[in-house]
Every structure is written in C-alpha cells, then in structure tokens.
Amino acid sequence: MIELINNIIGNIHSSTPMIRWLVYVMVIVISSVIVLSFALLYEGFATYAERKVAGDIQARIGPNRVGPYGLLQFVADGVKLLLKEDIIPFYADKWLFIIAPYIVFTASFAAFVPLSYSDHVYVANMNVGVLYIIAVSSVVSMAILMGAWGSNNKWSLFGGMRAVAQIVSYEIPIILSLLAAIIIPSSLDMKDIILYQSGGLGIFRWIIFNNPFTLLAFFIYFTAAIAEVNRTPFDIPEAESELVAGYHTEYTGMRFAFFFMAEYGDMFIVSAIAATLFFGGWQIPFINGVAMPLWLRETLQVVVFLTKIFVLIYVMMWIRWTLPRLRVDQLMELCWKYLTPIAFFDLIGASVWVLLFNGKGVYDILSALFVH
Amino acid sequence: MDAKQIYQTLSEKFTGRIKQFQENTHPASVVVESDAIVDICSFLKRETELEFTSMISLSGVDLKDQGKMLVIYHLGSIRHKHKIALKVELDRNNPHVPTVEKVWPGANWYEREAYDLYGIVFDNHSDLRRILLPDDWEGWPMRKDYVYPKRYHTWDV
Amino acid sequence: MGVLEDRLPENILFTTVDKFLNWSKKSSLWYMLFATACCGIELMQTGASRYDLDRFGAVFRATPRQSDLMIVAGTITHKMADRVKKLYAQMPSPKYVIAMGSCANTGGPFYKDSYAVLKGVDRIIPVDVYVPGCPPKPEALIEGIMKLQERIMEKKTLVKK
Amino acid sequence: MLVSYLSISDYLILSGLLFSIGVFGVLTRKNAIAVLMGVELMLNAANINLVVFSRYAETGLNGQIFALFSIVIAAAEVAVALAIVIAVYKTTKTIDLDKEDTLKG
C-alpha cells in the first residue's frame, strides 16, 4: 500500500518538488496513523488474548461477558482507564512522572517503523533497520527509570532499577545472537534480510535453519527477548508478589495504560524481529513460488508475517503462565554467565560456518549434494 | 521421665525455689519462684535427661479473685517426649517476671503477647512492645476487669 | 473535576454516550488484591478456575492506583482500619467498595465480644454493596458484583445529575 | 538546482553553542557528576563537528568513524570517571568539588 503510494509519487515526479514532498509527508503521516491504529488494536487484542490464553492454561474461561466472547473487553478496559482519575503523588517529581509514559509509548511505537509487513507494505526501508529497532527500544529503559524515580515510591524505584539492569543486560545476548543471523544476509535492512530467505519452499532457507548456530542463536535470542520485555520468568521488575506492581505502581488510568501498551508493543517488536531474522519474515511457506495476483500475494504475506509473530507471542504467553520467576541475581547470572558467553561462541561458530560453506545454509548444501 | 520425677529432680536442684507441684493439671505443673525461672528453664533445657528443647507455649492468666497473675510455660521435649508446665505467680498490681528469651528465643514473641494482653512485664526483654494491638491502645484487654473502649481514633468501637 | 464531568445536557446522544461509558466502567472492574481473613480465601476461589471472575472482566491489581473496586474481604480490626482508609483513599475515582462477609458488613462474629474489631467497614469508608455470608459463597460474591454493575449503570458520568 | 538552506556554518554554530553551554556547566557546577555531564555536552559538540565535516568536507567517512571512536572514548571515560567519583564518594561521602581536594588535584 505504501509502496503503491510511492509509485504515485513516482508518477507525479514531474510535479513540483513542493507537492511531491507534501504528498510524501502526508503518506507517512497517514501510514503512521494506520500503523498506530493497528498497534492499538493489536495491543488491545493482545491483552484479551493474554487473558484467554491464561484462561485456557488454567482450566477456566477468561473474559466472555463483555461483547461477544468477551472480545470487547479491551475496549471496556481502555475506556475505563480513560475515565479514571489521574493521580500524581504529591512528593513525586512531576515532570519526570509525566514525561515517562510519553517516552515509553513513543519508543515502543517508533520501533514499528522499519518493519516490513510484506513485499510492498512497509513504512520505510531503513538500511540500519535492525540496529534502529534495538537502539530505539533501548530508550525504554531510560524512560522506565524516569517514571520509577519520578514516582518517589520505593516499589517503583526497585522495579525501575531492576527493569533497567535487566533490559540493558539482556541487550548484549540479543545483539550477539542477532549478529549470528545478520552475517548471513549481510544486511541490516529488514527487507533485504527477508528477501535473502526466499526459496527453499519458503521454509528451508529461513535463517533459523541455515545452520546449527543460528538455531541456537534463535533460542538465545528468544530467551533474552522475553527478558527484554519483562515477562515471566523474567518479570522481576513488576513482580506482583514482590514489588506490588513494579515501576508503574504509582501510575493510574491512562498513564498506566501507556506503560501497559508499550509492554505489549515491545512484545510485538521482539517477535517481529525474530520472525524477520529467523523465520523468513513474510515468506509464505510452500506456496511462495506459486503465481498469484499481487493483491492476494501481498495479503497472504501480511497474514503469514503476522501469524509468525502471533505464534511467537503465544509462546511467550504460554511460557508466562507456566514458569515461576527468577530472582534478580539469578537473572543476571543467567544473562552474564550463560547467555552472553554462549552467544559469543555461537557468533564465532556461525561466522566460521559462513566462511567454510561460503554462506550456504544446510538446505543449500544438502540440495547441492543431492542434485549432484 | 514422668512429671513426678521431673518435679523431684527440680526440687533437689532448686531447693526452696520450687513452691508446689500440681498433679491434677494436664500436663502436670510445677509452681516456681518468679526470680528462679531463668535458672530453672536453662537447667531444664540443658540437662540431658530432661532436654526440654522447646517451649511449646507461654500463657498469661489473670486470677483476679486471688489478686494474682500467672505465667505458665508449657515445655516439651522432642527426645524424651515428656511435657511439663511451669507456673509463676505474680502480683496482679505489679506483674514482673524475668524473660526466658535467652533460653528459648521463641519465647520472645510469647512474652510480648503476654505483655500486650495482660500487661505482664518481662524484665530484660529485648523488645517489649505491644505485638497484637496497636501501639496507642490503652489497657490490657485480657484482664478480667478490662472495660471495652468506646472510641478509637476517629470512629466508634 | 473533569472539564466535561456532569456538565452535558441530557439528550439522547449524551445519554447514550453515558451509557457506553458506564458500560465500560462496569465491564472492567479491576479489584484490589486485598484480603484480610477467611473471606479472602473465598475471594481467591472466586477468581480461580471454578468461578472465574475474569469472565466479567474483573482482574486483580496489586496496587490501589490501578484498581476500581475494593472488595473488603474479611475482618477489619482497629489496627487495620487506618490502613484500609488509606488504601481506599489512594484509589483513583471512580471507585467502589463491596463489603464481603459478615465481618465487613457488621463485624459479624466479632460484633459482640471483640474489643479489637471494627463493626462494619461502612464506619470508615462508603460501601456500595453488602454481600452477606460468612464467608459468602463465590456465587454470592459474583452476584454482589453484578449488583454493583447494575448500580454503575444507573449512575451518570458526563450528563448533568 | 535547489540551494540548501543550511550551510556548514549553521551546524558549526550549533556545535559551538552546545560547546559553550558545556563550558558553562563544567565551570559552574559543584557536583562532580554534573561537571561530567558538562563534559559530555562538549564531547557531543565535538562529535557534531566531526560528522559535519564528513558531510560537507572532502573527508569521506573518516569524520564519522572518528565520531564513532569518540563515542567509544566517551563511554570509557564516563565509566572510569564515574567509578572514581563513586569510589571517592564512598569514602568521603561527598562529591562536592569545593570540599573535595582529591578530585580537584
């Protein structure tokens, strides 16, 4: 869609630059609004899904009264939060307290930019896409610290400190495991990475199947990503049984909602990175090569991409409702003493593989073997 | 060892400081002098034949009609499986008894509770504060002549 | 006071809006994780698999800042009463209170002979719904919550009172 | 042909302004960490210069790479400087530069 409008801009190339730029800005604004509505819808739906999944796993039902199948639950929650009184504690640092939700939400939202939803549906093709996402989401830790410090509440401060320590620590294994994947397509551009994974029935050239090291890298990435978004078993920053509600203990109503939405937004982002880098992004399994009309292909691609993401999110929820949580020192230990060294060696291994087999994956090698 | 023997051991060791032996209670109880309680307790705990390793319970009792207060220590031994109760009689108007916290650390809270509810003061206690009731509560509620308060803070009781 | 709160004139549009707002309030009653005594166990059971309060969109929050509903489940002693008051105060409006069980209603078992128990939470905070029982069955609690929902629907949010 | 509204000097002035603010912070602050923040401002001003040159002058990417190295050095500097500050704080309970001779010397 965005590509489509890009085409239109191409067509009006002859028109004055001013109009071109106006149109271009308009396009981005519109697409950002579309992405925003999608993100909000997704975030709302994710909270509903979370409760449903929890319901399934816990042998109960979950929301089913509010609207059909409880589907309107998140609407009700959202509107209610809108109607809640807004409390800024008297002894809080008001500015920091107020700014924090802005940054948290915006950072999580801005990370949506370089995502590539299908061949032509994307907002922008950044050639530092992956790095951009990592950088933007690292801002979140700063914002959390602001909110936590600003609240002047001990639980918040604990939660904030823990959150920051956790988020920054786990960034290292995340980056390292992503690097193990990035050296294969040799690009940071999400679209390039996805295009690299085409072929092989739309499955076998996924980077995760490229070599054993990328497989391991995915598991490291996923573990660290769960920690990055503060979910069980790494939810110590908002550990209900220890820290009440963690860094957003003092936040009410809408301000709290932004923290909440950002959390689900981040889940989407980390899953999207995983889907892009390891699972072939919008590559449609099996029927990728089949000829079909453009619109159908695009739709399918979007659907496939989102499906991959939602499966990963489901796994995150599944894990959340299964495992107990780690203690803060164990969390650090896991990160620094297990994930980081392993990720380092994994990276070295992956690069050796790339050099030995000239960047070919297991599938390529095997098919080459069998063909000859 | 049954209670009788324990009583005999005790009265040999602490002649004159053991006041009375009550066999009809269950477990049998030995009434002792209040200032001897720490010695007796540590003896009971240390002595290998007795080995009262744990203090099961400590209760205060208000004998209003006799103008007395009682502190009752229920002791038990895991190894020998015997039990005994020690009783200390106190002056109701000025109940004082040394703490046995040093013997059984678990006594700490029991003594605080007895203090809280009966106003029995345990001398040398490390942290004698109210435990169950709020700090600004008035009176010793478990005493028989306690009058219920009418108002607390801003509301009616 | 919110700028629009209780300001709008009564007409079809605004009453519908109000209805919608009330609907959202009633459909998303997040209750505070606050249980003192035996009734708290039944409160837990209500939230658990068999009765599943989540069906009504009611989930628990640990902090009063994010809760709408305080279910006073259990005995409130004088020592606790100040804290209850404080917790209630720290909840953002609109907020509701359900007194669950005899203790919260009137002091229940401790009405007569206890010096330490508050004789009904309504002495310190306003109560919307009283749920009798000692402890009330989870069904009874759910019924109480549904009663509260009915009451929320009758209220006015933006329309002039 | 469109003419850029911005010239290299605009960027340089921005960096100069940032630099002078940094100077002000370094000179006036009593708190060691606040001084450090002033230094960070100055470093950032310098980095802007580097990147500007790589854009406007015939230096290729060298400016950017220098900026990268400068960021690295800043990170190392902050890490060590803060460690010193904290170590001093833990022993003297103050990081007030007026009272603290160890930090001055």
Place this chain on the structure above:
Amino acid sequence: MNPYALEAAFFYLFSAMIIGSALLVVLFRNIVRSAFALFFTLFGVAGIYVLLGADFVGVTQVLIYIGGVLILIVFGVMLTHRSYSVDMFNRLGTLVMGAVSAIVTFTIIYYAVRRAPWYSVGYKPALPTTQPIGKELLTTYLLPFELVSVLLVLAMIGAAYLIRSEVTTARERSPITKTGDNDSGLTPEVSSTGVKERGK
C-alpha cells in the same frame, strides 16, 4: 517546501531541542533532572547526525549514549545522590565567571566559523554508511579498531577495580548474623537432580 527546507526545519527543531535541554542540563538545581534532561540533548544530537546522513553514527549515539552512558550517569547520580544536598551551584561569582567564559568561548567560535573560508564540497547525497564504515574499520582503521577493544577492556577492568572495594554486602553490616544461605553460584549441584524421581 523542498527537501532542503525540510532539512532546515528538522535542523532548527533539533537545534532547539539540543540547546534547550542542554541549558536545562546545566541549569537544573536537581541533578537527577539534569541527567534526564541530558536525554533530550543526546537525542537531538542523534537527530542531527541522521540529518547529516550519518545514520549509523546516529543510531549508535542512541544505543550507546542514551541506552548506555546516560544510564551509567543516572545510576552514578543515584548512587551519590543525597536527598538533602540540594545546592549544586558554586557561589554567584563562579556563576558569573562561568557565564562570561561560556559567552567568550561562543563568541570566538562564532567568529571563527563566520570568518573561515569554508570551501564546501556542497551537499553530498546521503548514502548507506554501515557497509563503508565496516570496510574502513577492517582495513584503514584496523589498528584503532583493535585498540578500541583494548581500551574498553582496560576501562572496564579499571572501573570495576575502582568500585570493587566498595561492594560489600548487607550481611557484613547486618545487625543480625544469619544462618541461612543464599544461593548464588555456590549451589551444591542444585539442579543436577533436576527431574529425578517424582513424588515418592
């Protein structure tokens, strides 16, 4: 309205952000707030980098400066923060001195910039920079590249050494000697029995 106008607009926007927040950094009395104001300065600088076509540097700025160095600073502030030490500035004299020297510095820079004969190569199209930077790093700048590693390791070791002596646990200061153990690294084969016999 043209791309350059857009660039100019962004430039002024980011400049305003940088200068405004930098002023806050040096003027806030509350050092925690200063540290948080630095966030916006650094962010603005990252914006400027991107504007100048240095996308990799810009992103690095965000990642390292905001996501790393700034957090370090904030932690440092929190570690040395005393709730009652509010007065952060020197006496008025110093303040005036500082202001004067800042203004003098700026004036010098300003005139230097204005006077200098910038023979600009003009506006170069911005190209992806990550690959070239990588190539450069591994060829021309190989030695500095390796030195970076050495430098960082040294910095890490040094900093860790400096504060290590300060790390004590609460147990040393704890009024209560404790009997329990808390498992940290010392676990005697905790999970070696991981999934052994269930129940009884």
Place this chain on the structure above:
Amino acid sequence: MMMINFSSAFIFIVVGVVFVAVTLLIARLVRPAEPNVVKMSNYECGEDPIGYSWITFNIRFYIIALIFVIFDVEVVFLFPWAVVFKSIGWIAFWDVLIFIVILLFGFAYVWNMGDLDWIKDLGNLKESEDKQ
C-alpha cells in the same frame, strides 16, 4: 532516500507523542479529579512511607550497567563488521576474533573477580558451610 526513511521515523515519534498527548487531553476532559492529601501520598502497602525513597542506591546496579556499557560499545562495532563480513572473508574473521578475544579477557577478569555476582562475600559463607 535515507533521510526520507528517518524522517518517517521522526514523524512516527511525533505521531506517538501527539497520540499520548491527545489521549491524555481527552482523559482530562472526562475523568474526575478529586485530589486529597491522603490520595496524593505515596503508596506503600497502606502504611505511611518511612523515610525517603530517593536514597543512594545499591552499587551492584552500577556494576551491571558499567559492564553493559563496555559490551554495548563493543557489539556496536560488530554491526559494521557483520554486514561486510561475507565479502571480506577470513581476514575479517581473524580481525574480529582478536577483537572479541581481547574483550573476553576482560570478561573473564570481571567474572573471575566476582563482579558478575550479586553477592560477593561468599568466603564467609563457605566457612560457615564447612563447619556444619
């Protein structure tokens, strides 16, 4: 094109901020506001907070952040490497191997010195354990 891409990022940021602001504005219109002293006080499980929460904080968090920053800087340098790695080949591999090995030396050092542990004086603990 690059600037265009980043300007879209910028527009996203603006839209995000505007969205938050607008939502809060709408909320301000409809939400009640009944502040009182107790409500504005800080939550601490129903008690009055004791002391100040803005106190100096534990140094362990600083060490974590410190090590992180160093690693962060290092891995950022790996990104340009990663994208040219395949084209340069073995030389790039050895270059970076040295780079990483130096880093790992530092890492081994901090690990060995116990900077990665949360609680460090395990010495006493060991003794007490041996005694039992």
Place this chain on the structure above:
Amino acid sequence: MTENSKGYFKKMLDAVKSVFTGLGVTIGYGVSPGREVTQQYPEVKREPYDRFRGKLFVDINICTGCTACARICPVDAIVLKTVRDENKKLRPVVFDIDNARCIYCGLCVEACPVDNCLYFRKEYEFSSYSKDELISHFGLGELPQPDKPAADRPSPDMPAQAGPAKDQPVQGKTDETRKEEGK
C-alpha cells in the same frame, strides 16, 4: 569461581529439560482447555447440597417463642421479643434475623426444639445496597393475623410498632442474661 564445566552444561540441560516438562503440562491445557471446570455462574448455578447453610428462615407460626435460638447464637444475630397472648402462649412479636451479622454456624437451628421451625434455606444470593435490607423480619406483630402466610412476610416497621407489652417481654439474650448464665 571456577565452575566445573561439566556441571555447567549439565545444569543447563537439566534446567532446559525441566522447563520443557512444565511447558508440556501447560500446553496440554492450552490445546484442550478444561473449561468444564468453570461454572458460568449467572446462567449455570450448581444447586447447593441439602445441608447448605444459606439464609435463615423461621416458620413463625410454629415458633414457640422459646428463645433458645436467640440464646445460643454467639453473635446475637437473632433479636426476639415475645409477649404472652390470651392463651398464655408465648408469641414472637419481633423476630429479626440480621443476615449481615449471622455467621451461618447453625447453632440456632440445632437448638430449636421445634422441627422445621428455624431452618436454613439454600438461598445465598441476597446482597444488597443497604445493610438494613439484610435484616429479615419474621415477627408476628401485635395483632394475630392467622390468615396470612407468615413465613416471609415483610414487615419492616414491626419493631417500631411493638410497643410496651402487657406482660414482661422475654428478650433475646442481652448482656444481663448472659452474665446470669455464665455466673
């Protein structure tokens, strides 16, 4: 801090294994949710068992006014006022049960000498907006009204009407009576 490298990997493997065991349990529920556990309350109501102690009811017509129930009640939830009618029989003029105070212990039911006079119903959903509504009034009032079914006749203003009786009213347990009992 030298880790035994074998232990290092073994620990990791065991941890991963146990985590997957746990995940196996939950995915079992995840794919086939045991939803039948949940009773969808307002629609599905499980009938309480026969002995369920719900709301208290009095068949006031067969109540002898013996006050046994009021005396045994540990919380004084029953307020009972009786007068002697013309046949010298005790007549419960006021019989209020405060459901907000009752602890549903069943002592009164057991104490009642008349079969099926005081009994628990299986009713438990009677929450209300006001505490007064939770008091059920069963008293017969001053005038005999034998034609009306008395069981759950609402008579909210009954206590007010129950003016001074001819005979000395036998009151539900008060502090004084309590003292007598306990000596």
Place this chain on the structure above:
Amino acid sequence: MAVVDERFMDLNMGPQHPSTHGVLRLLIKTDGEVVSRVTPYIGYLHRALEKIAERLTYPQFTPFTDRLDYLASMNCNLAYALTVEKLLNIEIPRRAQILRVIMAELNRISSHLIAFGSLSSDMGAFTPFLFGIREREFINDLFEMVCGARLTYNYIRIGGVAQDIPDGFIDKTKEFLDYFPPKIKEYNDLLSYNAIFIKRLANIAVISPEDALDYGVTGPNLRASGIKWDLRREEPYLMYNELDFDIPVGRGEMGRVGDAWDRYMMRIYEMEQSAKIVRQCIDMFQQGDHIAKVPKVLKVPAGEVYVRAENPRGELGFYLISDGSTKPYRLKIRAPSFANLSIVPKLSGGVMIADLVAIIGSLDIILPEIDR
C-alpha cells in the same frame, strides 16, 4: 536535619501486599535488593478470640475456632473439641472418630493445596495456584455436602461431629481419592522439579533443627528440618495409632536439609499421606453414633489442660482453664504459625527481597491464627 544512614532503605511490605498472605506487615531494612533486617509486625487481624472464648459458652465457641485457621477449620474444631473432651472425660463413638479423621485429613489436603498454591504464586507461577484451588474446590464440595459450608464448617463438635455423613459422601470421597494423586504428579512436573523453582528455593532460609526447636517451629516446617515429629504419631489422638502412614522428613534433596524447598516438598508428600489415611479410614467405617451424649447446658469440670493436635501448619494447642462453669475461664491458643513466623527475623538477614517472599511462603503462615 535528620541524618539517616542513606545506604539503607526502610521499606514496608504489607499489610496490603500480595505475598504477605493476609495482613502481615514486614518492615524491611534493605540495602538495594539485599535485606539486612526484617521486623514483622503482626496483629492486624487480632480479633480477640481468646477474650471471646471467655465470654461465650463452650459450644458457642466452636464456630470461632473455624475462624482461627480458616484454611484448616476442621482441624481447629477438632483440637478444640479434644481439649474440652479431655476435661469432660467422655468417650467418643468410633464412627465419630473415623469421621473426624477423614475430615481432618481432607482438610489437611485442602490446606496444603493453598500452601502449595500460594507459594507458587509468590514465586511468580500463577497457574499452579489456580490448579491447587481447583482441586480444593472438590474438597470444598465434599465439606459442603457434609456440613453445609465451604470454609467455616463448625462440624466437629464437643463429643463427636455435628451430623452423620449424607448418602453419597463416601462415593464422592473415593472419587476424589482417585482423582487427586495424578494431580500431584502434575504439580511435580509443573512446579516442584522445575529448575527455576528449585533454584529459587533450594538452600534458601535453612532452618537448622536446633533453631527450629528453639523457636518452637512445628509441623511440616519442623519435619523439613529433619526432625521426625508428628503429634499424630508421638501423642496419638483419635485413632491415628491404628493407621498406617509415613511421616515425610526433609532430606535436603535439592540443597540442604531444612531449606525452603524441603519445606515446600513436605506439603506435597503430606498430601499423599493424607490421601492414604482417608482411604484407610473409609475402609474402616462402621455404623454407630456420630456424637456422644453431651448435656445441653455444658458445664465443664474445673481443671487445667493443655491439649495439642497436629494441624496442617503444626502444633495447635489449646490451654484451657475451667472453673466449672459453662464458660472457659481462660483459653489460650497456641498457634503454630505464631511460632513459625517468629523465626523469620532470624532467617532473613542477608537474603534478598525475593527470598523473603519465598521464606514467608514456604513457612506457610496464616495470619488469623497468629493474631487470633
């Protein structure tokens, strides 16, 4: 200017805190994450039960024992009944004894289920908690069938039990006994042997046998420390001496003897044993009265007794002084949790906040019993 030691933070945990199991308040002196001292404040649920006992008659007090440890009301009823019966010196019919044992053991299971569940939710795993409650509902149903209440049973009375069991109770109990053991396996898979869970609990807050005795710790907590002490064996009441059951003792399976994991596991093992006992009791059933003849106005002979029984949480003792009237002169309740909690300050120097939660959870305290 008050100079405080700023290295330490005073933190209130509770009275309203998700993991203090009611209204316990812990004042924590902490240095960041590490706790240096914990001071429990109790009494927020002090309901003056001992005073109430002095103002009510003996039978009237039975319902109040329900409120003592409401998770094990039957056991509390039982201990109280045993106490009064000891003074009354009456013989309890055999059928009543069997019924009492069945109820006591069923209630032990349901109480341990809550212990299991709340510890798991303290550790951040919410699902096992709901599973525990799900099984508990089954027992609640059984109890509702017998006595008409789900939590406050008032079933075991002085002289016997209130009513004979209704038809169908035996079948339903058998059904439960078949249903339950597989669930224990599920708990073990899900939680007990989970590596994270073990890591959180093993070697945490080790109670040495000496400490346990010094502080009067009883019940599963004492047994976890390696002392085989169960009043059902040591001072058999009812017909426990005829029954065949094991007394699990802490063996330090995952760490040291008497650590939190051992304490947790005691409950799992005891649930199995209780199920075994119930099964035996059902086989032993015989016809007979359900209650001995007890006079309507109960006058208890003057005397003093201390009677104790093994409650799910340890030794529940009633010290009763009777002056021969219808009301107790003094009834002292020796609550197991009171002693169990008093060891917390000793256990928690130098642990982390998250461990504190584990300690409280693994001790399985219950507040109404502590505060009375």
